[in-house]
Amino acid sequence: MFNRDDNRSAAAGQQEEYTGEWECSQCHAKTPHTLRFKPIADRPVYCKTCYRAKKEEMNR
Numbered sequence: 001m002f003n004r005d006d007n008r009s010a011a012a013g014q015q016e017e018y019t020g021e022w023e024c025s026q027c028h029a030k031t032p033h034t035l036r037f038k039p040i041a042d043r044p045v046y047c048k049t050c051y052r053a054k055k056e057e058m059n060r
């Protein structure tokens with residue numbers, strides 16, 4: 001498997017990232033990962049699984 005940290009350091013500086021532990025708005029699972037956008041109370045945060053499902057839904 002590839003080390004994902006490699007990709008992250010390559011992209012560092014290009015994009016602001018927000019690291020922390022979020023709760024998924026859909027399944028309420030704790031999602032400790034990096035967000036590419038600033039977490040706003042107004043905006044739902046999804047875990048990777050739900051985010052992907054949402055994205056696929058929107059593409060239909």
Ligand SMILES: [Zn+2]
Nearest residue numbers: 024027047050
């Ligand atoms: Zn979820």
